[in-house]
Amino acid sequence: MEYDFRSAESKWQKAWEDQKVFEAVDFSEKPKWYGLVEFPYPSGAGMHVGHIKAYSSIEVLSRKRRMQGYNVLFPIGFDSFGLPAENYAIKTNTHPHVITEKNIEHFTSQLKSVGFSFDWSREFATSRPDYYHWTQWIFLQLFKHGLVFRSKTLVNYCPHCKVVLSNEDSQGGKCDICHSDVVQLAKDVWFLRITDYADKLLEGLKDVDYPDSIKQQEISWIGKSTGAFVNFSLKDAEEKLEIYTTRCDTLYGVTFMVVAPEHPVLDRYKDRISNWDAVEAYRKESARKTEFERTQINKDKTGVRIEGLTAINPITGKEIPLFISDYVMMGYGTGAIMAVPAHDQRDYDFARKFGVDIIPVIEGGDIEKEAYTGNGTMINSDFLNGFTNKRDSIARMLEELEKRGIGRRGVQFKMKDWAFNRQRYWGEPIPLIHCPKCGVVPVPEDQLPLELPPVENFEPGTDGKSPLAKIDSFVNCTCPKCGGAAKRETDTMPQWAGSSWYFLRFCDPHNETAFADRKKLDYWMPVDHYNGGMEHVTRHLLYSRFWHHFLYDIGEVGTPEPYAKRTYQGMILGSDGEKMSKSKGNVIDPVDIVKEYGADTLRTYVMFMGDYGSAAPWSDESLKGCKRFLDRVAGLTEITTADQENAKLESSVHKTIKKVSEDIEHMKFNTAIAAMMTLINEFYKAGSITKSDLINFIKLLSPFAPHLTEEIWQHIGMNPDGKTFLTVAKWPEYDEAKTKDAVKEIGVQVNGKVRGLVELPVDCSKEEALAAAKADENVAKFLKEGNLVKEIYIPGRIINFVIKK
RNA sequence: GCGGUUAUGGCGGAAUUGGCAGACGCGCUGGAUUUAGGUUCCAGUGUCGCAAGACGUGCAGGUUCAAGUCCUGUUAACCGCACCA
Numbered sequence: 092m093e094y095d096f097r098s099a100e101s102k103w104q105k106a107w108e109d110q111k112v113f114e115a116v117d118f119s120e121k122p123k124w125y126g127l128v129e130f131p132y133p134s135g136a137g138m139h140v141g142h143i144k145a146y147s148s149i150e151v152l153s154r155k156r157r158m159q160g161y162n163v164l165f166p167i168g169f170d171s172f173g174l175p176a177e178n179y180a181i182k183t184n185t186h187p188h189v190i191t192e193k194n195i196e197h198f199t200s201q202l203k204s205v206g207f208s209f210d211w212s213r214e215f216a217t218s219r220p221d222y223y224h225w226t227q228w229i230f231l232q233l234f235k236h237g238l239v240f241r242s243k244t245l246v247n248y249c250p251h252c253k254v255v256l257s258n259e260d261s262q263g264g265k266c267d268i269c270h271s272d273v274v275q276l277a278k279d280v281w282f283l284r285i286t287d288y289a290d291k292l293l294e295g296l297k298d299v300d301y302p303d304s305i306k307q308q309e310i311s312w313i314g315k316s317t318g319a320f321v322n323f324s325l326k327d328a329e330e331k332l333e334i335y336t337t338r339c340d341t342l343y344g345v346t347f348m349v350v351a352p353e354h355p356v357l358d359r360y361k362d363r364i365s366n367w368d369a370v371e372a373y374r375k376e377s378a379r380k381t382e383f384e385r386t387q388i389n390k391d392k393t394g395v396r397i398e399g400l401t402a403i404n405p406i407t408g409k410e411i412p413l414f415i416s417d418y419v420m421m422g423y424g425t426g427a428i429m430a431v432p433a434h435d436q437r438d439y440d441f442a443r444k445f446g447v448d449i450i451p452v453i454e455g456g457d458i459e460k461e462a463y464t465g466n467g468t469m470i471n472s473d474f475l476n477g478f479t480n481k482r483d484s485i486a487r488m489l490e491e492l493e494k495r496g497i498g499r500r501g502v503q504f505k506m507k508d509w510a511f512n513r514q515r516y517w518g519e520p521i522p523l524i525h526c527p528k529c530g531v532v533p534v535p536e537d538q539l540p541l542e543l544p545p546v547e548n549f550e551p552g553t554d555g556k557s558p559l560a561k562i563d564s565f566v567n568c569t570c571p572k573c574g575g576a577a578k579r580e581t582d583t584m585p586q587w588a589g590s591s592w593y594f595l596r597f598c599d600p601h602n603e604t605a606f607a608d609r610k611k612l613d614y615w616m617p618v619d620h621y622n623g624g625m626e627h628v629t630r631h632l633l634y635s636r637f638w639h640h641f642l643y644d645i646g647e648v649g650t651p652e653p654y655a656k657r658t659y660q661g662m663i664l665g666s667d668g669e670k671m672s673k674s675k676g677n678v679i680d681p682v683d684i685v686k687e688y689g690a691d692t693l694r695t696y697v698m699f700m701g702d703y704g705s706a707a708p709w710s711d712e713s714l715k716g717c718k719r720f721l722d723r724v725a726g727l728t729e730i731t732t733a734d735q736e737n738a739k740l741e742s743s744v745h746k747t748i749k750k751v752s753e754d755i756e757h758m759k760f761n762t763a764i765a766a767m768m769t770l771i772n773e774f775y776k777a778g779s780i781t782k783s784d785l786i787n788f789i790k791l792l793s794p795f796a797p798h799l800t801e802e803i804w805q806h807i808g809m810n811p812d813g814k815t816f817l818t819v820a821k822w823p824e825y826d827e828a829k830t831k832d833a834v835k836e837i838g839v840q841v842n843g844k845v846r847g848l849v850e851l852p853v854d855c856s857k858e859e860a861l862a863a864a865k866a867d868e869n870v871a872k873f874l875k876e877g878n879l880v881k882e883i884y885i886p887g888r889i890i891n892f893v894i895k896k
Numbered sequence: 897g898c899g900g901u902u903a904u905g906g907c908g909g910a911a912u913u914g915g916c917a918g919a920c921g922c923g924c925u926g927g928a929u930u931u932a933g934g935u936u937c938c939a940g941u942g943u944c945g946c947a948a949g950a951c952g953u954g955c956a957g958g959u960u961c962a963a964g965u966c967c968u969g970u971u972a973a974c975c976g977c978a979c980c981a
Contacts, residue, residue: 262977304975307900311977318981336981349981392979418979428981436897437979505980625975699921701908705901706974713908716921719936750912762910765920772920838916843962845916883961889915893961 092806094725096689100798104206110814113157113208115164117599117611124161125615126153127594127654129623129631130168133194133216134175138201140663140671140681140709144697148622148660148758150207151698154794155755157208158822164615166597167202167209169195171218173586174252174268177517180549187517187549191218201682205690206797208818213600217589222596223519224540225606226588229638231522231533232645238284239511241531245353245421246510248276253551255280257510257585259630275378278555281521281582282508285637289313289504291651292636300656302704305628312629314505319489321429321498323348325360326401326410332356335424335503339492340484342406343472344431344452346442349394349414351421352377357397365398370415377417392418392441405497406473412447424503436462509634511585514557516549518583526570526577535571543583557581590631591638594618594653606647613649621654632657658758661705663697668708679709691796692718698760698795720764721799723771724792728806733779740780741829743773744787748825751791760795767792782807787823839864840891841873849890857884864890 107113126149131142153165171191180187195216202209215222233239247256249266256266261273285292293313296306318337325332332348350356352374361367373395394416402413418437419428432442433451439462442449449458452472456463469478474491478484492498512521522534522541534541544565546558559565559581570577592606598615599607623631639653664670665677672678684693696717701707747770754763770788774780785807789800797818804810804817832853839847847867851860861882864870870892877894884890 304900308976311899314977314980316980334981338981416979418981420980423980430981435981437981440979503980505977629976699908705909707908710908710922712922714922720921722936753912761908762920765910768920836916840916840962843960848916881961883915885915887915889962891915891961 092725092728092803094722094799094802096691096798099802100204100206100685100690103798103801104203106813107208107816107818108203108211110816111212112816112818113163113165113210114212115166115210116162118614119162121160121162123164123615124153124156125164125617125619126156127166127597127618127621129627130170130590130593131198132173132175133169133171133191133198135179135190135194137194137197138681140679140684140697141660142202143205143681143693144663144703145622145624145660146207147694147697148658148703148760149620150694151755151760151794152620154208154797154818155752155822157819158790158793160821164213164597165209166213166600167207167211168214168593168597168600169198169216169218170586170590170593171195171216172223172518172584172589174515174517177515177549180517186545188218191216204682204685205694208797213597215593215596215600217519217593218517220540220542221601221603223589225596226519226584226592227522227534227539227541228536228606229592229642230519230584230588231536231539232647233283233641234523234533236641236645238287238641239281240284240508241279241281243277243279245275246278246280247273248278249273253555254513254515255510257587258507259509259587259633260585262629280510281512281580283511283637285509285634286504286506288637288640289315289506291640292633295636295640295652299652299654301654302658305625305632305657305659308625308628309633312506312633314503316503316505318501318503319485319492319498320425320501321405321492323405323429324403325413326403328360328400330356330359332402332427333425334427334429335501336429338431338434338481338485339498340469340472340475340478340481340488341431341434341452342404342429342488343475344433344450345404345406345411345429346432346448346450347412347414347430347438347445348402349416349419349428349430349438349441351419351426352415352417353421354415354426356427357415360400363399366395369395370397373415380417392416392437392444394418394441394445396445405495406491414441414445416441422507423505432462433458434462434464436464438462509637511588512580512582513585514551514555515583516543516546516551516558518585519588520559521580521582521584523580524568524570524577525580526573526575528575529570529572529577532570532572532577538571541579557583559583587631587634591635592642594621594635595639595642595648609647616648617650617652618654618656620656620658622658622660625659658704660703661701661707663700664706664708666709666711671709677709684714688714688718689721689798691721691799695721695764695795699764701761703758703760720768720771721796723775724789724796725799725803727771727774727780727785727788728803730774730779731782731785731807733781733784736781736783737777740773740777740784742832743770744784745825745829748787748791748823749827749830752822752825755794764795789817790820790823793817793820835887837887838889839867839870840889841870842893843891846870846873853887855886857882860884860886860890864892 128146128149153163156163176187176191179190247261249256249271251269251271252266255278260267264273266273293315316337318335319339320333320335322331322333364370394414397413400413401410404411430438432438432449434453450471451458452470453467454470455465455467469475469484475484489500520541520543524532526532544562549558551558566578568577568579595607599611602608640651642648643651667677669675681693696714699717747766750766751763789803793800801817834850834852836848836850838845839849847870849863849867851863877896879892880895881893
């Protein structure tokens with residue numbers, strides 16, 4: 092068959108679109124299937140090959156589901172708020188809206204050229220008011236339920252981007268956008284209380300089908316630990332200093348305390364601290380350090396002893412010294428610790444440097460050399476002496492602490508509340524109003540969307556305020572509560588806000604009276620299969636699960652978890668094995684590939700290049716191999732000349748249907764394609780095939796190479812009216828009986844080494860099998876070398892003779 | 897330091913879960929077609945060996961009739977978190 096992919100691909104894309112083949116129908120007799128991919132940020136650079144790989148898995152599954160008779164929702168939209176558009180706007184003095192819409196248009200045509208079967212009728216962009224109306228609405232619900240709060244605390248601040256960042260956006264002490272070092276600044280910040288949902292986010296993982304690697308990463312990010320809060324008295328003071336510990340049973344070994352430099356207790360006792368100058372100098376120094384310096388260059392412990400304040404070990408009553416040191420973080424626990432130098436290496440290092448006592452309370456190790464962190468019998472610990480099990484001694488101590496009223500059981504999370512405001516223009520305005528009389532007042536829901544006002548200059552202010560702060564007409568407003576003069580919040584939401592609920596909007600994208608109709612949500616949700624990048628596990632995935640759990644709690648959605656199943660794709664590396672980057676010059680533009688080799692070749696190659704979840708380098712040669720395969724598929728029409736089904740070929744076809752069907756389900760796309768390559772090799776070897784063989788073959792290939800197979804389908808007369816598409820034809824079924832061979836060639840081993848091959852009926856008896864094996868000349872030769880002591884026959888697998896020499 | 901993942905030809909990777917290691921593709925070698933290059937087609941291709949055969953899944957042991965797969969120890973690489981009390 093003559094096949095020109097350039098004309099055929101655009102022809103079929105148009106035909107599918109005209110006939111609305113991929114539009115999902117709300118409510119249907121068919122079973123529903125909701126497949127989701129992470130909607131793209133419409134960057135000016137356009138589509139990346141990574142997008143192709145990320146989307147192709149759900150694309151293939153969606154196409155297969157349609158052929159299997161499902162009502163499929165496979166939507167796409169744009170996550171279009173964000174810094175790149177804004178920075179570009181600053182550079183070129185163009186409105187980010189204009190740039191964004193232009194990029195969306197460009198991205199749309201690129202995505203369409205690959206032939207993805209998205210339901211474009213549901214497309215939306217998070218930066219359009221009809222969408223962010225509802226992002227703001229959900230924010231107001233969070234506010235009304237006490238999950239939004241403002242607090243002046245130390246936050247991650249990027250001096251380059253001039254924005255406050257969430258913990259998730261500053262992992263490793265680097266700004267996620269520009270990779271500058273993040274500094275700690277005390278700022279007034281809006282937080283979302285994601286920590287209130289820490290337990291639910293942890294528990295919810297038990298009910299979803301995510302790979303362990305994803306679950307583990309979420310679990311460690313949430314970082315739940317159980318332990319105890321213990322109150323330490325300060326000598327001659329009312330105040331108690333509370334600490335958090337996971338090993339309260341080592342309390343007898345506590346010989347000093349350390350508080351974080353930022354700990355507020357110090358200010359309250361300023362007058363009593365005789366070396367206040369030294370304390371303050373140390374505080375200033377650690378404040379100046381970046382997160383990187385504080386955590387990475389930390390081998391040498393530094394600190395200052397606080398003169399004039401003494402703590403008391405609540406269990407022994409002994410006086411112990413108090414220090415400040417930046418190895419204690421204000422952001423975890425209470426910002427103060429009890430130090431057990433005998434059994435914690437950090438405390439040990441500190442104690443050695445500052446000459447504090449080291450009292451062992453667990454037997455074992457060599458305290459002269461290092462802290463002992465292993466298990467052992469409790470010593471020097473009064474009522475705990477003799478305990479050998481950590482769990483028992485902790486339980487016993489907790490009991491004692493509670494009895495004496497000096498401590499209690501407690502839980503801590505590493506995860507922090509979500510810093511939710513950005514001092515930038517291109518994001519959802521936070522719908523809150525500051526009223527001098529009423530305090531913080533939410534914008535009434537009927538006034539949503541609170542639209543972004545036009546701005547002349549997108550540059551963030553040097554005063555750490557958003558560009559919106561410069562627009563008087565936006566800032567000045569009346570308080571919805573008292574009607575007095577008030578000021579609007581001028582910060583916007585972070586980039587992650589819009590994507591925290593977008594999968595819900597796809598269920599009802601044009602709704603003007605609600606974020607989505609509840610009946611439609613109940614029909615489509617949860618997402619059956621969500622594929623995306625590993626880099627979103629501790630951000631988008633966590634954030635969106637949080638919002639969904641919240642919406643569930645307030646009765647807006649029907650399930651706590653939004654995604655029934657989550658998978659991820661491995662990265663496509665440059666052909667040099669390095670991560671693709673402009674500076675390395677190893678970037679592959681998928682649009683170039685579509686133009687030169689066709690969308691089908693690109694799609695097939697991306698799915699064939701290796702294990703879906705693993706990184707794999709790009710190879711032009713392998714890509715050409717896939718093109719060759721598809722050309723051979725096009726050539727199949729030439730050999731579709733047989734009238735009679737060849738039994739052997741028929742069996743191969745059925746085996747392949749089974750293999751491809753199962754492999755797609757398990758996301759083993761590479762072996763699915765390999766099986767089709769094997770089959771086509773058999774086809775050509777046989778010389779001729781039947782029309783039925785061809786139809787089954789193109790059906791299997793259709794999800795991967797939809798254009799070529801659609802063209803063949805028409806070519807062989809299966810689409811007479813131009814509307815009977817292969818794309819929605821019935822997925823082939825296999826006959827289990829025909830996938831089973833009557834005879835099978837199996838290996839014959841002597842002492843575990845293969846010495847021959849015999850062809851045997853699958854159901855043949857042990858006697859027959861062994862006889863046939865022994866008849867093999869080479870096997871017989873090896874059997875002569877010793878006495879036969881054992882005969883093993885596993886039908887269909889192996890024969891093994893054990894001989895003794 | 898903690899958690900996770902991985903290690904198989906020249907390369908990307910297979911192996912129905914303990915049963916013929918290297919499917920499929922790339923590359924390479926030889927041949928055919930072609931004026932040549934490219935394309936296409938045929939044959940070959942783990943290593944050593946003329947062969948018989950021996951060896952072979954990071955390394956060292958072990959279990960088993962049989963180990964890429966299970967167990968013990970070990971090394972390396974990658975990813976995530978990290979002074980988390």
